[in-house]
Amino acid sequence: MSLKSKSISSKNSLNEDERLKKISPLRVLLNRPELGALGGSILVFIFFGIVAGDTGMFSAYGMLNFLDVSANLGIIAIAAAMLMIGGEFDLSIGSMIGFAGICIAIPAIYWGWPLWMSIVFAFAMAVLVGYFNGIMVVKTGLPSFIVTLAMLFILRGLTLAITRLITGRTQVPGLRVLIEDDPLAWLFATDTFKWLFTWLGSLKLIELRTDGTPLATGIPPSVIWFIALTLFATWILMKTRYGNWIFASGGDKVGATNVGVPVGRVKISLFIGTAVASTIFACIQVLDAGSADTMRGTLKELEAIAAAVVGGCLLTGGYGSAIGAAFGAIIFGTVSMGIFYTDVDTDWFKVFLGAMMLIAVVFNNYIRKKVTESK
Amino acid sequence: MSDYLVQFNNISKFFGKVIALKDVTMRLKKGEIMCLLGDNGAGKSTLIKTLAGVHKPDEGEIIFEDNKIVFDSPKDALDIGIGTVYQDLALVPLMSVTRNFFMGREPQKGIPFLKTFDVEKANKIAADRMGQIGIDVRDPSQAVGTMSGGERQCLAISRAIYFGAKVLVLDEPTSALGVHQASMVLKYIVKAASEGLAVILITHNVHHAYPVGNSFTVLNRGKSMGTFQKKDISREKLLSMMAGGEELDKLEVELQEMDRIHNKN
Numbered sequence: 001m002s003l004k005s006k007s008i009s010s011k012n013s014l015n016e017d018e019r020l021k022k023i024s025p026l027r028v029l030l031n032r033p034e035l036g037a038l039g040g041s042i043l044v045f046i047f048f049g050i051v052a053g054d055t056g057m058f059s060a061y062g063m064l065n066f067l068d069v070s071a072n073l074g075i076i077a078i079a080a081a082m083l084m085i086g087g088e089f090d091l092s093i094g095s096m097i098g099f100a101g102i103c104i105a106i107p108a109i110y111w112g113w114p115l116w117m118s119i120v121f122a123f124a125m126a127v128l129v130g131y132f133n134g135i136m137v138v139k140t141g142l143p144s145f146i147v148t149l150a151m152l153f154i155l156r157g158l159t160l161a162i163t164r165l166i167t168g169r170t171q172v173p174g175l176r177v178l179i180e181d182d183p184l185a186w187l188f189a190t191d192t193f194k195w196l197f198t199w200l201g202s203l204k205l206i207e208l209r210t211d212g213t214p215l216a217t218g219i220p221p222s223v224i225w226f227i228a229l230t231l232f233a234t235w236i237l238m239k240t241r242y243g244n245w246i247f248a249s250g251g252d253k254v255g256a257t258n259v260g261v262p263v264g265r266v267k268i269s270l271f272i273g274t275a276v277a278s279t280i281f282a283c284i285q286v287l288d289a290g291s292a293d294t295m296r297g298t299l300k301e302l303e304a305i306a307a308a309v310v311g312g313c314l315l316t317g318g319y320g321s322a323i324g325a326a327f328g329a330i331i332f333g334t335v336s337m338g339i340f341y342t343d344v345d346t347d348w349f350k351v352f353l354g355a356m357m358l359i360a361v362v363f364n365n366y367i368r369k370k371v372t373e374s375k
Numbered sequence: 376m377s378d379y380l381v382q383f384n385n386i387s388k389f390f391g392k393v394i395a396l397k398d399v400t401m402r403l404k405k406g407e408i409m410c411l412l413g414d415n416g417a418g419k420s421t422l423i424k425t426l427a428g429v430h431k432p433d434e435g436e437i438i439f440e441d442n443k444i445v446f447d448s449p450k451d452a453l454d455i456g457i458g459t460v461y462q463d464l465a466l467v468p469l470m471s472v473t474r475n476f477f478m479g480r481e482p483q484k485g486i487p488f489l490k491t492f493d494v495e496k497a498n499k500i501a502a503d504r505m506g507q508i509g510i511d512v513r514d515p516s517q518a519v520g521t522m523s524g525g526e527r528q529c530l531a532i533s534r535a536i537y538f539g540a541k542v543l544v545l546d547e548p549t550s551a552l553g554v555h556q557a558s559m560v561l562k563y564i565v566k567a568a569s570e571g572l573a574v575i576l577i578t579h580n581v582h583h584a585y586p587v588g589n590s591f592t593v594l595n596r597g598k599s600m601g602t603f604q605k606k607d608i609s610r611e612k613l614l615s616m617m618a619g620g621e622e623l624d625k626l627e628v629e630l631q632e633m634d635r636i637h638n639k640n
Contacts (some may be wrong), residue, residue, distance in 0.1 A: 256465070
């Protein structure tokens with residue numbers, strides 16, 4: 001964007017720089033990490049528009065459905081993307097989701113804590129886990145892949161062991177009744193813009209139930225969180241000093257340290273970020289389902305990384321974007337839901353996911369070469 | 376007040392039993408370019424790290440503008456104005472010129488807690504600074520990876536100067552460069568010195584050092600073999616000192632002597 005505005009403004013300014021080659025907007029776009037994911041999203045929408053356009057996938061209810069799935073994945077994908085830009089991985093995201101779930105459910109159901117306190121407790125645990133991951137990686141210099149793989153097993157094991165020890169089961173139901181009147185839970189459990197849907201329903205613009213209320217009742221909380229986090233992460237990356245430090249830490253750890261970037265602190269904070277995002281994910285899911293399940297979030301870390309990679313993050317760090325990861329999540333969410341509306345067997349979803357990721361990596365590799373080569 | 380901007384007096388550094396540096400002394404005036412010459416393993420890297428505050432010297436003292444200084448970290452050295460440009464330059468190829476220029480020291484604007492990186496200001500300064508040294512940054516938001524080796528070197532030096540370096544320590548700034556690129560960098564170094572900076576140019580290339588240097592310190596096996604003013608020493612003499620040429624000369628003299636005695640008998 002800045003490239004474009006510069007080439008336009010320099011035409012009018014006094015110190016015109018005739019050496020500045022005019023760069024077409026297309027060229028500017030080509031150099032952005034989001035491009036692949038943006039193009040991919042458009043293709044996916046066109047595809048389902050043709051294949052499943054008349055099946056109800058693009059009704060208000062259908063759209064909210066796939067947006068909800070995309071948004072849930074997006075919440076963790078954005079945090080994973082920021083960590084990847086900072087040069088590290090977190091494989092414990094999925095396990096953290098399960099762990100955060102029981103951190104909310106067990107105190108609330110078995111110890112009689114108010115729900116808001118359990119939620120605060122879950123976030124506190126997330127900060128601890130993230131801090132531990134970060135400090136281990138920074139202090140030992142071990143690859144984050146290994147450290148967080150260990151954490152993947154430890155957290156999942158802890159989740160299972162503690163839950164069975166306290167409850168004798170692997171699921172903790174009964175949360176739904178606690179949501180009402182809780183001062184904090186509404187943040188993760190309220191559909192918004194209900195008036196809009198009621199209004200659209202009264203105009204018969206969207207589908208109605210037999211009792212006259214609209215089928216889609218409001219924007220789910222996941223979507224609001226997703227949008228807010230995308231904007232927040234993008235603001236951080238593009239517009240703040242800390243954002244520059246994230247790019248620098250991932251791009252060249254030694255160089256960044258030499259010019260005074262607190263690389264260790266940046267990385268630790270990013271690990272805390274992924275753990276906290278996992279907990280947001282867990283809050284939304286647990287409060288929506290009304291129960292915590294020890295296996296919740298399994299394999300989510302890989303989906304989050306896949307979305308980040310499709311969104312243009314390099315596996316080596318130092319390059320990528322939050323908006324890209326958001327589009328990556330939208331692609332996966334749309335396809336995973338859209339596939340139900342087509343005649344294709346849902347078993348093929350994973351094939352698609354893998355192929356998409358492979359294409360994205362090849363494409364990103366090409367882009368990186370383009371960026372670092374002389375033009 | 377002494378004439379010297381910065382003095383490194385009798386610096387020694389030991390790693391266990393290994394003597395990495397012993398009694399190295401260097402004194403620089405404003406506007407002076409001192410070339411530190413030495414072959415591989417002469418202790419150049421250790422000396423640079425000691426100057427930059429990475430290592431604490433085990434013996435000796437550092438005097439900056441007549442004050443004795445002890446560095447606890449690289450930041451201390453930066454803060455008083457010793458800017459070190461390492462061989463790897465501390466540049467990230469995937470990041471833009473501006474983002475690299477201000478890496479770690481980004482200008483900010485806005486209210487507390489919501490401060491933003493002032494990209495416009497940063498772009499302007501980066502473009503101005505690169506323009507001053509005659510480098511055509513077509514656009515400061517282009518990636519550093521698109522620049523030539525010489526341009527990157529100049530960017531790193533220019534960054535160090537912008538952030539208040541009074542003493543520039545340059546580690547092998549021309550080693551990976553072709554003739555044209557190297558001369559561009561050397562030209563810039565001379566210009567920086569003419570504006571009042573003291574420059575320590577570390578290199579093993581006498582041909583790059585001799586034309587720009589005012590004085591030359593030769594390092595061999597951790598010891599200084601002395602500092603020489605340009606008028607006192609020739610390029611050939613420097614070269615032979617660096618390569619341990621004196622030892623070879625001595626050997627040659629001894630051989631001739633033996634030969635002479637042999638012939639007499």
